[in-house]
Amino acid sequence: MLDNSGTAPIAQIKGLRVEFQTKDGPVVGVEDVSFDINPGETVCIVGESGSGKSVSSLSLMRLIEYGGGEIANGRLLFNRSDAGEIDLAQSDQSLMRHIRGNEIGMIFQEPMTALNPVFTVGRQMTEGLRLHRGLSKAQAEERALALLKQVRIPEPERRLKQFPHELSGGMRQRVVIAMALACEPRLLIADEPTTALDVTIQAEILALMDRLKRETGTAVMFITHDMAVVAQMADRVVVMFRGLKVEEGTVEEIFENPKHAYTKALLAAVPKLGEMKGKPYPEPMRLLGTKDQEIKPIKGTTETLLTVRNLTTRFPVTGGFLRRTIANVHAVEDLSFSINKGQTLSLVGESGCGKSTAGRSILRLVEPKSGEIDLDGKDIMALNQRDLRTARLDMQMIFQDPFASLNPQMQLADQVAEPIHNFRTLKGAEVSKRVEMLFDRVELPRSFMRRFPHELSGGQRQRVAIARALALNPKLIIADEAVSALDVSVQAQVLNLMMELQAEMGLSFLFISHDMAVVERVSHQVGVMYLGRIVELGSRQRVFENPQHPYTQALMKAVPVADPRQRKKESELNFKPIPSPIHPVGYQAEPSAYREVEPGHLVLTTDSGY
Amino acid sequence: QDQGGERGRDGDVKIIYWQAPSIMNPYLSGGTKDLEASSLVIEPMGRYDETGAMVPYLAAEIPTVENGGVSEDLTSITWKIADGMMWSDGTPVTSADLAFTAEYCMHPEGGCAQGAKFDGVKEVEIIDDQTVTVHFNEAKPNPYGPFMGAQSPILQKAQFENCLGPKAPECTEQNFNPIGTGPFTVTEFRPNDVITMAANENFRDPSKPAFATLTLKGGGDAVAAGRAVMETGEYDYAWNMQLAPDVLSKMAEAGMGKPISAFGTLVERLEMNLTDPSPDLPEGERSTVAHPHPILSDERVRRALSMAIDRELLVEVGYGQAGRATCNLVPAPALYASDNTECLTQDIEGAKALLEEAGWTDTNGDGVRDKDGKKLSLLYQTSTNAVRQDFQALIKDWWSQIGVETELRNVDASVFFGGDPGSPDTFQKFYADVEMYANNFDGTDPQAYLAAYRCGNEPKPSSQWQGENINRFCNEEYDALLDELSRTGELDKRGEIAKQLNNMVTKDSMTIVPLVDRGRVSAVSNTLGGVVLNTWDSELWNVADWYRIKE
Amino acid sequence: MTEQATPASPLEADIETIGALMDKGPSKPPRSQWRDVWDQFRKHKGAVFGGGFLILITFTVLFGPYIWDVDPKALDIRNKNWRPIYTLLWDGEAAAGWAHPFGTDQLGRDILAQMIAGGRVSMAVGWLAMGLALVIGTAIGVIAGYFKRLDFWLMRFTDLVLSLPILPLVLLAVTLFRQPLNSNFGPEGGMFILIVSVIGLTSWMQTARIVRGDILALKEREFILAARSIGTTSGKIIRRHLLPNVISPIMVSATLGLATAIITESALSFLGVGFPSDYPTWGKLLADAVPRMQDFPERVLLPGIAISLTVLSVNYLGDGLRDALDPRIRGR
């Protein structure tokens, strides 16, 4: 696989430089990048956010022009099977149209928006086939069906007639992959195809791509910043940093013997499942470049801050003539746990299992149906709207998507200051002092205070969200997937920051995530959720080292390991589709009953649906 | 000239009325447009011609005292239908139709718009198949109300029999398509839009009308109507060209048609409010005789206001050949028209002197006269209409020259002329100091017209603000003269009294300040012959005589 | 924290402080938000022209009467129907002269003075009615979109107003309110308030619908939830978070609203229910001149051009402002 040296590389990027024209003059997206891709090989491009990975791939498709970019320099040699080698940078758009989709396929970064919302999946899949292959409608549909089967989408016939929003994120991503594969391109570019997905689906998709590559011999250019994924997928790795290629090598070389400082830093920042084995308390990560950092475990206290008992949240599904509720989404079902002061409880689980809803229910941002919430002696459920507002002084939330949770029209300083203004905890010049302090605290330059959210990177935005959550000195912070959207190096920093704050200020966290490695790093307690219920709850050490519930075990298995020598096989994975959380109105959910396997380690005994 | 010939030889004639006719029954609508449209189809016993003289239509002759048609004591009139008069459906016109027409209009629940025409009628007696006698309650010096003129045409009994009183509005078919004796019959009536007609097969003169069909289109505005006749030649005849003279003459230059005009009794006038319209008064006392007008009660002020006006210029600006400066309320017929002309010359200096004399002086030098701390400031209202607005501007200008401040107001015509007692803006309520509009009288006799200014006939709360004595004029002498007029049958004597009455409200007291004797203007295509503009009856009175001029 | 270190190799130094903390370019001195808005606005040529022209027109109608101090209502009947001064270029005989550079109308009123006076009224009516419509439309739209319970009724109320006939409404308003307004603001002021209110009150519906639609979508965005979680009250959520985000459709409504207001006023005048007869507005000048359009084309063209140019410049101004106010576009 690796030494196809006999055949010529399918694509060669030589000295690529891409510029964007902006109001402040030209901005360089990619400075100088060169690498080759050989047939049947997977080349992973890694690097921090904004390092030019997407720009390089778009340049190869010559789509960069539509985004306002310009290939200022360099050659993009592409080996066409019949017509020999051509320079894509020089070819005209009509030739490019022939190549795009036909000889080079591309999977885009955002599966959610990459599909046209108003056309059926079938329509969008057959388009390229009919264009490039000249198939009739029926033939194209047949081929699309075959493709959907190939990417293992359940009920493929039905999917063809569905619209993108009717599919789950994982299915949509698979449709995009199938579409990119439709004309059996010789080169497939996959731009972070799994970043937005949770572990189980990610594992499925990675396995699928690997299989397809093996079966069709397509060369793959795989862009990601997740080192674990790289370890699972890559033949060769190209490391990019600030628009430059800093290192290139086989996957083993890179992982076992990184040369460049950035690569080392990157690898150091990757949390690895099992690293915390034997340690009872979470501790900050050791990052490169912070030599004098002192690693102290965070113990927290044994004093209870938050107690949640039998929390149930349902969303009504209305329908029928008078808009009556005909069914309920049982998003959170009989949830009980508690968090101690200065400690972190993590909720993990599959997408859609009710983690976010649980977090929001505690803040009563969605109204729970029943249950008790007790925050430091205050009965949250009993509060009226006014007192609830006051109660939120003590509990704050960091939302799942930092970009969505910031007002695009407001300057960051104002957004961070908003809670202070709301509660008038400070006045006048003190407010700006506090905001400056918060920016320093989350290590954002003060010059960012006047910026708008879109002018920041994802990691920076997440810091703003954290700063905002800290503005009122809360006792509890609910961090909903606070780090999932970040690239590893930034993620590590943010995690360290959170732990640092916890150590200093005695904050408690409810940490919601689906990334098991991260959870292992930060939590004192872990709750595994499935279909609205906690199926397993206990101290992090117990749950991770001795998983009892079958779902927890499956979840552990799906986590990709950042080690190229421990690749998972597709056959090892078997996921059941999640059953529907929607039940008719009269449905009586049975209460959860737990068995205590060890002290403080509870496992659900009643039916979880898994 | 018309060579004559068979009926319908000249094809189609197209008439445009910028106000579209909405009904073909003049008894249900007093609107001029409806009256004139229906005059193409239904006819009275006799009509007034362009000189105001009566000509028989369905009647054998016009009844007079001389020929014995009108009784000596003026209490009855006998109409005789000429021989061979036929409805368009071929049945003969009989005295029963006449009697029915009177019954139709006099029905108490019918809301007949021409009720005034049948005022004082005691009964309509059928003498024989072709003769009826109308008996009046008392002596009628002018007995030509019923069955005479465009307002009172004959309806066919057979058609309207079931449409009496409250049933009248339900007879849509009848109201849109009356069977008549006129030169045309309705083919299709589209209310407020277009009427298509065809020549009446049973019309009494076999060579008339010259046109086989007639289209009467409605809608738009006067400019567009004039344009269609005089500039594009799409239409043959356009009604009521109320346009500024320069616009009209410009259109005529296009050479497809020309404006024609004729004078009647319509006078554009200023009415002076003799009572106080001040909003400070309690509602119900504003503009009532309880409070005389603080400024305009003084005859000298009224006179000064009149003297400041240059009527000739008004005519030039507003009406051109369709107007004549006048000082009279009754400008015609000659028999009743007073000959006073003294107001025709503008006299700014005289007006100023008169105001000085009345005690109005400009003490603070702001250009507006005052007296006892009260400014000589007037509110001048009229209905919305381009010419009236020009008049307002000009008159305001002149009045400012003599030190009178004027506030202008124009009110939508449907409100101004509507009698809604709830609205403060009607001309009857007269919540202003001066107002301007035009009025005339039907036919040739001004008695009822002059009787409007009788004491007590003013609009007031107790009469729901209805009443015709708009100025709240009150003069015993005037009332006595009116009584005398109603007793007098002799024409010359009547003329004398009418002139005297006219002078009392205009020249002598300046209660009414006449401005312009407004003629009717219509536009007629150069290819349309036989048109004689008539202001005393329907404009389309002689449509049977119209013909196409062949090049 | 991040800007002071100056290590040997920039790349190495960057790695020292990995990640998101550094700007690649030199960090620019902080600038005020309004500077940015202004900079972006300045780059939009149309907007600058539009704004400039609007200022010019506003100044002309505001201060014109002091420079060209002819009374627009003064009649000069001997000098009626003058042509504009430029007709002398090809027709030496024409009645024209510097006394009335734009000519006079059929009563000898100076057209230049009338244009200036008319502009004052038209611009005032346009701006005020548009402002009123915008305020009402935005308020109703925001409330309907934000408070689910009120939505149905407010939208049906919008339907109701949409179906009200404007002419009887004007007449009714005149009847009911002229007297009190007259006594408080004078006849012209009173009528002005009346017309502005009626136009404003009957033209907010489009804005309301659009704003409501946008608010409904915005409300589901997470930053609104975030704002609630940090204790922002509903009023402040609307003011700080929702309104700035619907500025773009509001701008479009404003542009169209100004034009509609000026035209509605002129249509009312045309139908005879607008301002008093001697109260010039562009719309009325235009309507009055239509019958004499062949002889005196300038009388329709002057107000016509004035209206069009105003509307056009407001449109460009709106485009520019919208771009300038949107930080996402401004960043580019």
Add this chain to the structure above:
Amino acid sequence: MLTFTIRRLILSIPTLLLISLVIFGLLQLAPGDPMAQVPLTVPPEVKQKMREALGLGQAWYIQYYKWLVQFFWIEPKVFIDYLTNSSTLLGWLPDTSLYQGELRVISWQTRSPVMDIVAQRMPQTLWVVGLSYIVGIVIAIPIGIYSAYRHYSVFDQAGTFITMIGFSIPPFFTGPLLIVIFSVYLGWLPSIYDTTHVVNDWESFKVQFFQMIMPVMVLALQTTAQISRYMRGAMLDNLNQDYVRTARAKGLREGVVVMVHVLRNSMIPVVTVIALGMPAIFGGAIITENVFKVNGIGQLLLTALFANDLPMVMTLTFIFAVLIVLFNLIADVLYGLLDPRIRYD
């Protein structure tokens, strides 16, 4: 979707009743008198009699109730009778004869049933105003698309310029202007619309075509200006979406990318805007109809207003209100149909 529609339809009944009450109240309160057009020569007491004959003296609630009964009970009966009696569509059904000569909504001006006149006016209104709407849309959409695609290009600027001028010039000016040019000077087109004209062959079609050009164009100008703005805005919103890039990555031609992928998405808001503009078609165009003497619904309303023909104004306004409510609903439903992401239940 169906239940949503039915639910909204049912809820719109009380709304419409309320609207009818408000309109009725407004018209009752508004000043004006149906007798205003009767000449002053007719004495006041006669006018008073005429008013009484029109039923004007009654209390407002009695008048309102009468109107309600007439409009909602008697007129539908007449309509059903018409359907089963003389319409070609349902003429085969047995004659229903529901209408027993009760009093219908009668116009004060013409003393004839309002609905008959409305039915008479509908064809020309639909022809002229409807066609102008279609023409306007047909012109506007390409302009909007191309302006957005070539954002800030010369074409975009010129398009904006012309549409804005079109939008800002009132029809009472453009109408006479066109008449002066094309009817007076050039003599190509008639200045007066013939509502009785029947199209039955090529010649008469040409006549119809010529008489429709000017009013249609004057009206289309306004539509074009508005719709092209919306179209441009919607296109701009969609051109930068990710799925556009996906479409390009499939190797589709620009034409297909823009005209299929982007256009389809952009049409969603535009189609609803178009639907919302529909009631105005049935409502006619007051000034334009008047200028060209098209005498459709708009002119009918105008004359009725000036004649204070309350039953006519009331009925027309209410029909208009019904259409507005209906088309608002249609717009919402269309939105749901066109955008698969929106589900109403």
